[in-house]
Amino acid sequence: MSENKKNCLYIVIPCYNEEQVLPVTSGMFLDELNHLIKAGKISSGSRIMFVNDGSSDSTWDIITDLSKKDEHFIGISQSRNRGHQSSVLAGLMEASQYADITISIDCDGQDDIHAMEDMVDAYHDGCDIVYGVRNDRSTDTFFKRNTAKGFYKIMAKLGAETVYNHADYRLLSKRVINELAQFKETNLYLRGLIPLVGFKSTSVYYSRSERLAGKSHYPFSKMLNLALNGITSLSVKPLRLVMSLGIIVSIISFIGVIWAVVDNLLGNTVTGWASTVCIVCFMGGIQLMCLGVIGEYIGKIYIEVKNRPRFIISERTYECNEDKNQ
Template structure:
């Protein structure tokens, strides 16, 4: 078998509405490259008709490969599953919602070959299609994570990127769970370039990243790449100790000079303040202890139930609902 030049990894979760639009735009771009390619569509345990739609398109598009996870594992885990199974000399990761334009893939490849780099990041130079809340929170996220972790991740670069085989192999060897790829890849330090594009509105369907998932991603990013929160807890402790010493000295002096003022308000404020700081520090410590606990368990982050490369296509769409196990112990 001739080597594959490009693999496109597309994580999918309940994206039946947007899949036809994605195929209509992605396939012409890849066909026009004039190089061998494959599209690894990772169905992240969808509960709608995504599996059936993928099955239909795979009969008409030989380069479309379906990888179906047993259960919803999350966006980052689905991308990792696609990277693990990719075979191309170059690998692109792109979401299915068409907010990141497939046409930019050619620019990424040209930039990688011209500048001889291993990674090309897709950078959102125009985010006017996003809400003001989304733009401001995203900007704050990148500033915060970049400042406390010391990573050189490009701002406004999500999970739309091109990676060389060496980069993908390096990512696949990392043992950590709950990885955040938009920070993992920059920390590898491989030569990189950037390609700007305008972020479009979602073509169809609804966003799979509500506020709760965005907060979880932020916590995973901070605790996975920086010791700053632990140091912050230490400084809180030192600051609290200093304040306690000052209050003790004030209380002793007031007692000596006979200038004590009875009352419970100040006592309540001090106790509540110190209690809040203690709980905050315990929460920060708990996040790190939890990550260590999960890592020590070494549980697989995802389970693959079906891979069309390793088994013939199902005889009908219903077969995809309960695929035969092929490799159940994959982990990122």
């Protein structure tokens, strides 16, 4: 295969306060990229694109230094911290201007970098989307492993199409990214949006290892927020469940009213305040829960109609390098 016919690959890597792990994993990414180039599977114009998500440490300085040392390293920086999903999308949209295929992967080195070769092979076999899927969750804590399983089961019950044990390690062709650009959601959940794009897809399985350095920037609160965002962004079934719950509670309440009337006609008196308090608290709790679910959807509508930008790129290493050479 001649050089001009080889596909250009951009590896998109979101980074937030990764000054400890970036010096370790950057060399691993470069080794894999060079391996793929030497194997003739991608062109020499392929690049590793770091996306700085408004880091408060020296992450951006490390990225700019890497870009000066090797042309295969490039970077873009968001104007402020906007979240992991926004950073992945920013990198994909930027890379789609230059690359035929992209692979998104986290910076921490937990995902098997060598699985990229299998992804590229699957692309050459005709797949536009290749999902990186974990073999198991043996490296997770008991709590995280079981909550993750529960989340995927809930998503399936709600009718949202997701890939089990897949995060954001995936290959996308240029035409998939071009179609993805037509999805204008501000509330991003890429794991659910990618399957909606369609096209031929497959999965590559790998074992996930421990984080190589630094601490995770995805605590339970962020994972919970991502899960809620995924559920409410991809499915309206929670609203239907609220309606069903309202109907059931109404039927029970109606039966209760009939019982109270009949009991009163028979001359019996309802004694005690406990039953009254329980009913009031139960009804109040149901109402508040229903209002919360409805409010979550209304809040998303409020954010969506503002049509704010999903990402803002403030700096690019290649612009900096061009300015320096002039």
